[in-house]
Amino acid sequence: MLSEMKDHQSLMAALSENVLIVRMLLSVIFLPGASAGCGAITPVLFSTTPNFMEGLSGSCLQIPCSFNSTDPRYDITRPIYGVWLKATTAFNVTPSSVIFNSSKSVNIYQLEMIGNLTEKNCTTLFSDLNTSYTDRYFFRIESGPVRATACADPLQITVKDSPWSPSINISGGDLKEHQSVTITCSALTPCPHSPPELTWNLQQDSHRQTEKNTDGTFTTKIQENITLSDTHDGYIRCSARYPVNGGNKTAETAVTLSVSYAPRNTSASISPSGLVSAGSWVELNCSSRAKPPASFTWFWNSKHGTINVSVGQVYSFNVTEGGEFYCLATNDLGHQTSSVIRVSIKDNQVSGFTVHIILKILGIIMLYSTIILLECWFRFFKKPKMKTQEPTYVNSEMAKES
Template sequence: MLWEQVKLIFNSSGSVNTHRMEMVGDVRSKNCSSRLGEAEVGHEDQYYFRVHNSGMSATYCDDFVELKLKDSAWTPSIVVSGSDLKERQSVTITCSVYTPCLPSPPELTWNLKKNSHRQIEKVVDGTFTSKLQETITLLDTHDGYSIKCSARYPVKGGFKQSPETVETLSVSYAPKDTKASISLSGLVSAGSRVVLSCSSRAKPPPSFNWYRNNKDGANVVSTEQRYSFSATPAEEGDYYCEATNGVDSETSTRICIDIIDAHFTPSISISVGDLRERQSVTITCSVATPCPQSQPELTWNLQQDSLRRTEKNTEGTFTTKIQKKITLSHKHDGYNISCSTRHPADKNGNAAETEVTLSVSYAPRNTSVSISKSSGNWVELSCSSRGKPPPKITWFKKGPKKFTEVATGNFHKDTFTDGDEYYCVAANKLGKQKSSSISLTVQGTSGAWVFALKATLGIAALGSIGFFIDKWLKTS
């Protein structure tokens, strides 16, 4: 039974029910409640519970329920664990609302996560609270995010909606999307004004540093968000900015500044100084590269489509180069290697070119003897040979038993008798070569002289129309 002060308002048997109440649960299981479905302003009072059984009655006078009515639903509250919120931090977010009636708890909804599990807890003062709870790891995208939570209480004929509670998160996060920009293109003219700007998204707002890479590493050149300077060759190189706040820091991508008036002439180097035939050498065309992200184009006449690569030097600078390994021959002597470079950002297509002429030493070759002059009983012989350095010429004449050295020099003048035979040897520091021999023979009674070669390496040129080849005379 329920009594309002001393007036009976509800009996579980149903014989008395002035407030349109109902029994919820099972009395025999000692788990039941009485529910007042339509509370009105006049129902505010103190209510007592009385047990009546077979003529015995007991009233719980000290344990009464005081009914107070609220015209609107309770507003939920949102609590975020932790005060100084930072990205990558794990926090628990709770939306809770007062729950006056356990059998008919309020429904909570929010925009943090759908289908979050609802809990009902008894608090210290003995009342109850319904709540939604989620644990999340904060991101930079959570900064400024508004968590919205509302409750609706079941009443007869529907629900009573609570006002919506909104909690906006304030999350500190490290710099993001840090970018460096330049007022001009990467290739600038000497003397022009260059402005570098750094942008970044962070909370709290970041401070900025500008760095330039040189042979000693990265040096700070400015502590401002914008850095301006007059372009000179000394200012060439890689620039980047760094944004820093109390959470962390982030660097931008690099901006490479080339001065268009600076010297970009390539150089050609050969791995060996004293070039000789049959020698294997590596030939390199290279050019200084202030900005490795903006490599100059290199072309040469030594090989098409040579592989271009950029290397970091020991002093921290960069060089772009093309290379080819070749085995030298006499044909390379006097060969001109030309190499040109052009910066890809140079819209005018200006190119700088370098040439190197190869000087290759080689052994004598194409050594031969010819008749340059003749008169009476003397003849002047000429020895020709191609070699580098120019070869020394030695003359040999056939004696009774063997050939003996008779003279040196390119020309040899001698008196001769029938059957005399000569050859020459050309020699330099790389080798020597022997010519074919020439045989001098007298034919006929007119005293005309005939000169002929023993054909081993070639045929000598005859110096007079009255001379005939020995073999042709014998055949005829």
């Protein structure tokens, strides 16, 4: 009988032990703190920070932070200190995990508590970051008997060597000429005390603004309101230059700004150029800068009026008579007319030229002929007459006497 009672007691003890183990397991599984990463501990301190933040080596990182405690022992009249722990989880915390205590007892990473803890503001500034700071962090408060860690609210910090590329945003729908749009270039600003300098290939006098986001982080931006034209069609480039210890780090972003516009620089050309022979082929070509691409129509200023002679960029034809030609470039946003080009037939020009030369030659011949005739006339009719010499007779008798 005694042995049976002992066996029964042993069995009950084993059952009790098993029940206790089950209860402990259930408490770990179902406690609110367990689901939040606090294990069997029910958290009494809750911090509000971004879940993930990035910093740039050589710069600073401002952590927006606020907290709330449900510990009934928490008394705001007591001195309160903020502590930051660097640990993978809230369970592997050791004395070496403490990197900062606002009591100034520990400050391994040169942190600064810039928030007012009595107002539950734990905003903290990391100075002179380096990549070794990449890790998980927990906030903790120490105030009188209260020693509480926000184990359910870890903050993951990653420190990079390269800066972030800025982003470019363009407001409005379809981008067409004469439309007003707002173009914004913005850059992540982990260190609002040394915001990045932004420049772009738009107006260089754009005013830089550093704005606070809803989660307490910051963004630096430049903004421009512009009326679009064909000159804005192309790339917009924006660069962000971050000040760091020992210099600057720069990143750039480029986006394509596709602006629709009416035809520009419409012109017409002819091949072959110069005078052409009747019956030969000529080719007229029309070009224009437009978006969307323009369609082309050719017109001929004939003696009967303006005639639509062809549709298309190139107009080839057999020359039968000359005249003036021009093209019209058209798209959905407008149209533009080219200057006039003249097609002149060589044969007609040569014939007229020949007649003109012949007339000149005939005139010169007639002029010289007239001069020669006049000179001959003067020589013939105006020549002085020579006097006739009387014959001399010798007296025969006197001749005889002599």
